[in-house]
Amino acid sequence: xxxxxxxxxxxxxxxxxxxxxxxxxxxxxxxxxxxxxxxxxxxxxxxxxxxxxxxxxxxxxxxxxxxxxxxxxxxxxxxxxxxxxxxxxxxxxxxxxxxxxxxxxxxxxxxxxxxxxxxxxxxxxxxxxxxxxxxxxxxxxxxxxxxxxxx
Amino acid sequence: xxxxxxxxxxxxxxxxxxxxxxxxxxxxxxxxxxxxxxxxxxxxxxxxxxxxxxxxxxxxxxxxxxxxxxxxxxxxxxxxxxxxxxxxxxxxxxxxxxxxxxxxxxxxxxxxxxxxxxxxxxxxxxxxxxxxxxxxxxxxxxxxxxxxxxxxxxxxxxxxxxxxxxxxxxxxxxxxxxxxxxxxxxxxxxxxxxxxxxxxxxxxxxxxxxxxxxxxxxxxxxxxxxxxxxxxxxxxxxxxxxxxxxxxxxxxxxxxxxxxxxxxxxxxxxxxxxxxxxxxxxxxxxxxxxxxxxxxxxxxxxxxxxxxxxxxxxxxxxxxxxxxxxxxxxxxxxxxxxxxxxxxxxxxxxxxxxxxx
Numbered sequence: 001x002x003x004x005x006x007x008x009x010x011x012x013x014x015x016x017x018x019x020x021x022x023x024x025x026x027x028x029x030x031x032x033x034x035x036x037x038x039x040x041x042x043x044x045x046x047x048x049x050x051x052x053x054x055x056x057x058x059x060x061x062x063x064x065x066x067x068x069x070x071x072x073x074x075x076x077x078x079x080x081x082x083x084x085x086x087x088x089x090x091x092x093x094x095x096x097x098x099x100x101x102x103x104x105x106x107x108x109x110x111x112x113x114x115x116x117x118x119x120x121x122x123x124x125x126x127x128x129x130x131x132x133x134x135x136x137x138x139x140x141x142x143x144x145x146x147x148x149x150x151x
Numbered sequence: 152x153x154x155x156x157x158x159x160x161x162x163x164x165x166x167x168x169x170x171x172x173x174x175x176x177x178x179x180x181x182x183x184x185x186x187x188x189x190x191x192x193x194x195x196x197x198x199x200x201x202x203x204x205x206x207x208x209x210x211x212x213x214x215x216x217x218x219x220x221x222x223x224x225x226x227x228x229x230x231x232x233x234x235x236x237x238x239x240x241x242x243x244x245x246x247x248x249x250x251x252x253x254x255x256x257x258x259x260x261x262x263x264x265x266x267x268x269x270x271x272x273x274x275x276x277x278x279x280x281x282x283x284x285x286x287x288x289x290x291x292x293x294x295x296x297x298x299x300x301x302x303x304x305x306x307x308x309x310x311x312x313x314x315x316x317x318x319x320x321x322x323x324x325x326x327x328x329x330x331x332x333x334x335x336x337x338x339x340x341x342x343x344x345x346x347x348x349x350x351x352x353x354x355x356x357x358x359x360x361x362x363x364x365x366x367x368x369x370x371x372x373x374x375x376x377x378x379x380x381x382x383x384x385x386x387x388x389x390x391x392x393x394x395x396x397x398x399x400x401x402x403x404x405x406x407x408x409x410x411x412x413x414x415x416x417x418x419x420x421x422x423x424x425x426x427x428x429x430x431x432x433x434x435x436x437x438x439x440x441x442x443x444x445x446x447x448x449x450x451x452x453x454x455x456x457x458x459x460x461x462x463x464x465x466x467x468x469x470x471x472x473x474x475x476x477x478x479x480x481x482x483x484x485x486x487x488x489x490x491x492x493x494x495x496x497x498x499x500x501x502x503x504x505x506x507x508x
Contacts, residue, residue, distance in 0.1 A: 067327060074211050075203060080422065083329035083374055084432070087425040087446070087507075099450040113449070117213065144431050151503070 055135065062136025065129045072118025078133075081117065085140040092150040106134060190296040191464040193230065195262070197221045198238025198399040198458070199419030201271060202249045202256075210252060213452055214243075217420035218256050221458040224473060226261050228460060233294065235262045236301070238399030238417055239269025239364040245322050247280045254284055265292075269364045269399065270305040270336070270375075275322040277312070289342055291349050297358045297463060300349065302342065304363040304378050304398075307334040328374045328424070335372055336365045337379040346387050358393040358466025366398045368407060368414055371427035371435035376401050388412055393466035402456075404472065406482050407438035408490040414438070415470050415482060415491060423447045423455030426507045442496045444477070445504040451476045 066085065069075040082088055093106040100108070110133055111122040123130045200218040203211040225235060237257060242249030250272060257264055266285040268278060278288060288303035311334040315321035324332050338346075353359070361367070367384050370376035378384070388394045394412040402419035403426060426443060427435035437443075447455025457474035467484035470491070474480065481494045496505070 067330075074205050076211055076213075077327075079327060079329055080201075081424070083424065084430045086429045089508075117449070141431060 058132050058135045059139045060136075061128075062132035062134070062139075065133050066136055071129075072114055072120030074119045076118050078113065078118075085137040088137050088141070089150070090134070090138045090141050091144045091146050092148060095149045095151065106137070110134070110137075191462065192233045192295050193228075193460055193462045194294075195225050195228070195232040195235045196238055196397065196399075196417045196459050196461060197225065197235060197257075197420060198417045199240045199269070199402055199421060200237075200253055200256075201240055201243045201419070201421040202253050203243035204246055204248045204252070210249075211243075214421040215252075215256070217422075217453060217456050218253070220453065220475065221420045221473075222256060222259050225458065225460075226259070232262050232460065234265055235260050236265045236267060236362060238362070238397075239267045239305075240271040240399070240419075241269070241281075242271055244319070244326055245272055245275030245280075247276075250280055250284060265301065267301050267362055267364055267399070268303050268305065270325050271322075273305060274325040275318050289345065295463075297360055297466065298350075298353045300346065300359065300361045302338055302346070302361065302363045302367075302384075304338050304365045304367065305336045306339045306342075307336060331373075333375065335377055335379045336375050338363070338367075338384050339380070343380065343383060343387060346384070350387065350391070353391075355391050357391070358395070358463075359388065359391050360395045360397065360463070360468065361388065363396065363398045365400045366405070366414070366416065367396050368409065368438075370401075370405070370437055371430075371433070373430070373433055373435075374424075374427060376427055376435070385409060385412060395466075395468045397461070397468065404444040404480065404482070405438060405441050406470075406491040407440055413467065413484055413491050415468065417459050417470075418444075418455075418457040418472060418474070420456055420458055429507050440490060440492075442493045442501070443505050443507055444472075444474075444480070445502075446507050448476075 065071060066078040066082075069077055071077070079085075088106075090106055093109070094103050096102070097104045097109070100112070107125050107130055110130065114120045115122050197218070201214050202218065203214055205211060225232065241253035241257075266281075268281060268288040272278065272281045282288060289301060291298065291300040293299070312321070315324070324330050325334075327333065350359075363378065365378045366376055367378050367381050369378070369381055388396075389410060389412075392411060396412055396414045397417065398414070399417050399419075401416050402422065402424040403416065404418070405414070405416040407414040423444070426437055427433075428437055444455065454476040455474075457472055457477070459473060460471040462469050462471070465486075467486075469481060469483035472480040472482070480496070482491050483494050484490070485492045496502075
């Protein structure tokens with residue numbers, strides 16, 4: 001009896017402890033979800049404008065890189081052959097490039113252009129100038145349907 | 152190296168028998184009625200070399216090679232062209248060093264050379280050095296019964312010319328084909344008046360060949376594939392029975408017909424340009440008649456570049472495009488349809504490389 005009461009008390013205590021823990025867990029997870037949901041679901045028009053502006057800043061930087069005679073070593077600029085980034089076909093990457101012997105991304109083709117017609121040094125793929133170039137080239141091609149692999 | 156390519160390249164070295172073969176037969180074209188004409192002749196157009204000085208004696212190798220190759224090939228033509236017209240944009244930034252470097256390379260030509268001005272030769276010093284070297288930027292002459300006019304079509308209004316902090320800023324702005332701060336080209340009132348006067352003494356039956364750097368038709372304003380007063384110039388040419396306009400600047404094959412005027416463009420020796428319709432954001436008007444040149448493969452340096460031998464018969468021009476790395480093309484005037492047409496591809500299904508997007 002005593003022992004069973006004690007057992008029950010223990011059980012009760014255990015149960016109470018468990019409930020509290022569960023509630024605390026629920027509460028805390030609710031809190032976490034609550035905090036997250038504020039951030040993920042409630043970004044404002046101001047945020048959208050800000051992010052767009054950030055993107056457009058990089059697009060503008062990209063145009064500067066695209067027309068910069070110092071990108072390579074021979075003063076040739078990207079827009080000499082690609083006015084308004086035409087004939088760069090960002091929507092067709094990744095695609096098989098016969099001369100590279102593999103499926104390549106646009107960044108690799110940009111590096112090919114820098115190394116050959118511009119006689120310059122290839123960039124790291126996460127070089128801010130590379131990201132800016134991709135932003136500008138893709139922006140000029142806005143609205144064209146994705147068609148990876150196309151030649 | 153492809154076999155065709157090898158033949159072409161070795162043709163340069165062995166100077167002779169291989170390369171000019173296909174051109175000999177078209178060079179002596181007969182009249183439409185089968186009789187030989189003394190007034191048939193051939194000339195060549197080499198254009199848009201864009202020689203670009205890096206520093207001192209260093210120039211961009213790729214562009215140098217394009218012009219040198221055209222000069223070497225042109226010298227091998229048999230029969231020799233009666234004259235070679237250089238279509239403008241000898242330099243890239245109008246520098247005296249670039250123009251002199253170009254004059255030196257062109258000096259190897261074994262035919263008389265006529266020069267036309269392009270915007271890249273002009274907007275640094277407003278053509279001063281170019282004119283000292285080559286003379287008037289617009290003029291006319293007669294050749295074997297054809298009246299030939301060379302125009303300066305790359306003028307813009309005074310306000311634009313004077314708005315820059317220095318001449319190099321002006322030149323660099325105009326040199327960027329897609330620079331939104333450029334300005335549309337025109338022939339201008341003074342030259343149109345001169346043209347009217349020049350043509351007064353010419354019979355309306357005399358065939359005309361008119362050279363201009365920019366197209367004397369409106370194709371795409373954003374890249375100056377455009378002359379602002381094109382219609383006014385066309386009006387002056389309209390009363391003549393056979394008018395042929397040959398223009399440079401566009402670095403691609405274009406041809407068209409407006410009334411009695413047949414239009415043909417020429418290639419660049421330096422690099423090709425995409426057709427304006429490939430700029431998806433803006434509308435453009437490439438003539439429907441034009442069968443596009445092949446999309447250039449960037450891995451072949453001379454692909455999509457070239458120069459042209461042109462034979463004139465019965466007052467009309469046939470364009471023979473000499474295209475390293477591409478099959479040569481002939482755009483000839485078709486007497487039956489009354490328009491220039493590609494002799495091989497006009498009515499055929501397009502091959503994949505001809506589709507620009």
